[in-house]
Amino acid sequence: MITKTLDARGLNCPLPILKAKQALGQLEPGQVLEVLCSDPGSLEDFGAFCRTTGNALLSHERDGDLFRYHIERRG
Amino acid sequence: MSLIVTKGTLDWAYPPFILASTAAAMDMKVTMFFTFYGLGLLEKDLDLSVTSLGNSAMRMPAMGGHIAMPNWIGMLPGMTGVTSRMMKRMIAKSGVSSVEDLREAARISGVRLIACQMTMDLLGYKTDTMIDGVEVAGAATYLENAVDCDINLYI
Numbered sequence: 001m002i003t004k005t006l007d008a009r010g011l012n013c014p015l016p017i018l019k020a021k022q023a024l025g026q027l028e029p030g031q032v033l034e035v036l037c038s039d040p041g042s043l044e045d046f047g048a049f050c051r052t053t054g055n056a057l058l059s060h061e062r063d064g065d066l067f068r069y070h071i072e073r074r075g
Numbered sequence: 076m077s078l079i080v081t082k083g084t085l086d087w088a089y090p091p092f093i094l095a096s097t098a099a100a101m102d103m104k105v106t107m108f109f110t111f112y113g114l115g116l117l118e119k120d121l122d123l124s125v126t127s128l129g130n131s132a133m134r135m136p137a138m139g140g141h142i143a144m145p146n147w148i149g150m151l152p153g154m155t156g157v158t159s160r161m162m163k164r165m166i167a168k169s170g171v172s173s174v175e176d177l178r179e180a181a182r183i184s185g186v187r188l189i190a191c192q193m194t195m196d197l198l199g200y201k202t203d204t205m206i207d208g209v210e211v212a213g214a215a216t217y218l219e220n221a222v223d224c225d226i227n228l229y230i
Contacts, residue, residue: 012170014097018180021100039170052101 002070003031009038009066016042017049020071024055027073032058037067046071076226077106077217080113085123085162085174088116091230092177098226099184106224107181108217110191113230114198117190117205121175124159135161182208189216 006023008016016037023033035046043060046069050057056072076098080091091107098105109117116123127133128149134141135158148154166173172180182188188209190202195211202209221227 010170012172014093014100014177015170015172018096018100021184049101052103 001032002034003027005034005036007036008042009036011037012039013041013045017045020046020049020069021053024071024073029073029075031073033071033073035069035071037069038065040067042067042069076103076228077108077221077224078227079217079229080107080109080116081111081230083112083115083123085125085159087230088121088123088174089177091116092174092181094228095186096177096180096184099181099186103226104224105181105185106187106189106217106220108189108191110194111198114190114194114200116174116178117188117200117209119204119206123174124155125162126155127158128154133158136165178206182206187220 004023004027006019008019011019016035016039020033020035023035027033037046043062046057046060049055050071055074058070058072060067060069062068076094078091078095082088091113095105095107115121126149127144128146130144130149131146133144135144144158149158188206190200190205190209190211192211192213195201202211
């Protein structure tokens with residue numbers, strides 16, 4: 001169940017992470033943020049971001065040049 | 076995390092502000108200590124430049140490959156403007172943020188910005204022309220903060 005979608009396509013490091021952090025701040029714990037991204041470096045970075053901040057990376061998938069992440073806000 | 080920021084050119088402005096804004100987004104406490112030429116990065120109006128002079132590693136993407144920028148080209152009048160405009164175009168084209176935006180992201184997410192008092196006096200900088208929220212302090216303040224940090228970088 002996606003609460004909000006962030007379109008970060010065309011943005012380069014570290015903007016997708018900064019915007020995702022901002023968007024997660026507007027969600028309640030348990031709600032899910034979807035991030036669309038074109039930066040291939042984001043694959044490693046969203047993993048690191050979620051491990052460090054304690055948010056849950058529910059899924060990540062790649063569809064050609066498009067990366068899609070589902071992040072659940074925790075705590 | 077603490078960063079000592081000593082350089083003020085367009086290329087070297089990126090690493091400290093990228094790391095600071097990202098670390099803040101990852102819930103880390105961040106302090107940036109600006110000294111010598113890094114002080115210029117705190118000015119309200121940034122007019123950053125980059126030169127190939129003295130930087131033999133500089134390669135610019137061109138015609139599907141890279142071309143080297145020989146030192147003597149960098150010595151020609153007006154070349155700093157040319158290389159700076161080239162890099163700003165590349166930055167805009169690649170979806171890379173501006174230095175101003177990264178700096179603002181760092182500032183609003185609570186990154187502590189400290190300007191070095193001694194080099195401000197030495198180089199004639201005043202806080203009036205700097206962005207809001209800049210503290211002025213010295214080496215002891217930086218060190219007191221750094222001793223508790225897991226990551227301390229000199230850039």
